[in-house]
Amino acid sequence: MPSAPRTRRKEDARARILEEARRIVLENGFEALTMRRIAEAAGYSAAALYLHFENRDAIARELGESGMQGLLAALTEAAAAEDPVERLRALALAYVGFARIEPETYRLIFMEPGFAASALGGKDEAGAAAFQLLAGAFEALGNAGRLRPGQDLGGLALTFWILLHGTVSLKLTCSAFLSPPEEDLLATALDSLLNGILAPEPTGLNLPER
Amino acid sequence: MPSAPRTRRKEDARARILEEARRIVLENGFEALTMRRIAEAAGYSAAALYLHFENRDAIARELGESGMQGLLAALTEAAAAEDPVERLRALALAYVGFARIEPETYRLIFMEPGFAASALGGKDEAGAAAFQLLAGAFEALGNAGRLRPGQDLGGLALTFWILLHGTVSLKLTCSAFLSPPEEDLLATALDSLLNGILAPEPTGLNLPER
DNA sequence: GAGTGCTCCTGAACAGCGTTCATTGAATAT
DNA sequence: ATATTCAATGAACGCTGTTCAGGAGCACTC
Missing domain, CATH: 1.10.10.60 (Homeodomain-like)
Incomplete structure (x- = not known):
């Protein structure tokens, strides 16, 4: 003892x-x-x-887990935004910002073979909590009646994550080919997505088009 | 001599x-x-x-370049679809299909640090041609008047690529956390994107909703 | 206080990695 | 038949992760 x-x-x-x-x-x-x-x-x-x-992987895993907690912290701060659309944009900025500040940590968590599989699939709670923050924003969007009907909330959250990760990881490996900064790339993509899933806003006017 | x-x-x-x-x-x-x-x-x-x-990297680079030509070939075949929307879906399926058949090649090209930077940013014509196939589909979409006005074609092509790569790479590293097959993930995401960028279809009927 | 464990740590070693270099052996050119 | 060129090798260097026998030093017990 x-x-x-x-x-x-x-x-x-x-x-x-x-x-x-x-x-x-x-x-x-x-x-x-x-x-x-x-x-x-x-x-x-x-x-x-x-x-x-135990070995080198154990050290790397620990680094990845604490990195994931850092990402979770950044996303948690961003999730404080009340307006759901604003919250989505804040989450996106926080996600991209984390990857910009710690690209190697992001690569370790989400792009290194073997790590994410065990961390996210296993008992890592930070990863699940981080995703829940994304999903929560869409839930809020639905509760506020801002979503077009008949959309799968979980699917939307996954799509959002795909957009975030696609932007970050593509910029990380193909930065020479992608001239715009990741914030701009993501803004364009997010605009298209929101345009596709948000209910048309009640403008107060009656059917300004068509 | x-x-x-x-x-x-x-x-x-x-x-x-x-x-x-x-x-x-x-x-x-x-x-x-x-x-x-x-x-x-x-x-x-x-x-x-x-x-x-010259060294190991030279061999890997050569493998990546021929892999990129394989991807280009798959995309070229898919780009034969005439209807622009169908072409987009075919391109998406071809992209995902390539990554499914040769995940290690995909990882080598797009997820290994150092390779994509030199290949895509350098004189690799296959990579540029592949991206042109994606961009061409959106150009066709615009020419057919199927796009909402005021959208940047290049930005849309980039968003599309981000979606494709995000789906594939996320599935590649976090497959344990992502239960749906990549085709379903991508279909959901693509639906949202198309819903956001396509002009409302003339149904022949007059304003069935609202 | 002397002795006994237990814990922490080290140096050396092993197998494998990418890479370099002097040397060999064979095919070509004269 | 001789000289030259060139592909190919074995051994080596410095690096990697990992293991293991051995040695200190501290905390107990008698």
């Missing part, structure tokens, strides 16, 4: 390793995340990392 | 190397594409590969 100060030191070591790992990913990209590099930065030998983590 | 049979044998070797490399990616994934594995499969030593290719 380990004593209190012992476990505390061990937890400190764990935290320091993760901290250095996060810094390396942020500064030098995900592929620079090397066991020996992490160890040196944290003041350990490479073998010591295996006393605190 | 090398003799004719010499250059022929050398070209054969190059082709055989690429062939084996492609097989390895298809069967065992992109990360299994190892110089030593390719060499063994092609009957060479690892060092011999460097007589035919």
